[in-house]
Amino acid sequence: MNFSNIIGNEEIKIFLDNLIKTNNVVHSYMFIGPDGIGKVLFAKEFAKMILCQDSNKACNHCSSCIKFNSDNHPDFMIINSEDGKSIKINQIRFLQERISEKPIVSSKKVYIINNSDLMTVEAQNCLLKTLEEPPEYAIIILVLSNENKCLSTIKSRCTKIAFQKLRNSDLTQYANENNLEINSSLLSASDGSISKLLNLQNNLEAYKQLDNIINAFSKDNIVDIWNNADILYKSKDNINTLLEYLNTVFLERLKSTKESKYIQSIKIIENTKNKLSSNANYDMCIDNLLLQIWEDFNENYNRG
Ligand SMILES: [Zn+2]
Known part of the structure; x- marks a missing residue:
């Protein structure tokens, strides 16, 4: 199955896999959940599956997957905050210019906005236009931890997918696979988050x-x-x-x-x-x- 390289949130793997298989992918998603549990990894894998040209989605062999794996896919983009504090309207305008151009390699285009709860109100209002009337080939995934910072008009346009903290067994598996130290204190202090576990290792x-x-x-x-x-x-x-x-x-x-x-x-x-x-x-x-x-x-x- 796809997502096999990502730990935890098994139900979401099945759900997203099913959306692809049944051709039910819609235009906009919100991936919501605590930091450090792999939401961006999920979003990227989902994007790769959507863009794949083979029926075996995310085949890793077609020209789309090869371009995707080398971070060089013209129909895919991740928007990140430039200063770690906010995502500004000019970044959303840039996304809109790009998204209006037809896809080149795949039949779809996928845009991820990471930490989209950092979008300014102006940026959100600007994005709203695209969410209301997206090009038929466009898919936008908002990744965030705090949905209270998003306008209700944005939320109502997106299909919400709620991620859970990782279980201790997931964290233990991750630690063992990556030769990290793990014990009950470290598990508690990690609080279900791989990024916290990695910080603790330092x-x-x-x-x-x-x-x-x-x-x-x-x-x-x-x-x-x-x-x-x-x-x-x-x-x-x-x-x-x-x-x-x-x-x-x-x-x-x-x-x-x-x-x-x-x-x-x-x-x-x-x-x-x-x-x-x-x-x-x-x-x-x-x-x-x-x-x-x-x-x-x-x-x-x-x-x-
Ligand atoms: Zn492929």
Whole structure:
């Protein structure tokens, strides 16, 4: 089957495959779902199937598939934000100029607008004209995570396809196939997203040190905890990511043990995040964070 190179969202694979087989592809789609789960990969594979000249869709052998695979297909385009912040009206006008020219290689043309929730209102209104009266050969796929940022007039013109977070088994499979490190903390912190999993891999040493700090809370005295927490004191620029990771690990332990000290720890971390965002003294915030969590761990530990 097609999409075999993409992990997860199996129902959508079957659905899109079926649209092609039954010749039911319409002019505009919205692929909606969390970031980092492969929506653009799905959109590209779908485009390749639509454009393929062979009856075995996305055959990888016809001139359309060959051009597609070499990023050189005249009937296909992906629009991305140029500054990472917005997609502007001139980009949509450019799309409209191109889409008005008849296809060259295939019988259709496919345009993907990635992160289309970044389109300005002007850009959306401009795109609306094309969605209302698309050329008969044109297919537009809007890929996005936040549909609230899209005008209702845009939404009503598109067939919506909702993607789900990846399952832990999917992420584990991906990690194993790509020789990435994986364990229960990393799975929780990835939250069903391959891009989050990949980001975590860049900082594995830091997360291991955080695991060590967490494990030390119920064994070591507070002075040793402070002395072995360099990773927190030296990560001012990255502290929110590290605190998020601590939160995820505590939440996971709360779920498996139901011990209340983990609730307290999560509250303490949230408090610290607030203090840091209001520019409190950095080292003192970390001192307090560790002390308070340590107190909670040892109070409950002694009572237990
Ligand atoms: Zn082909």
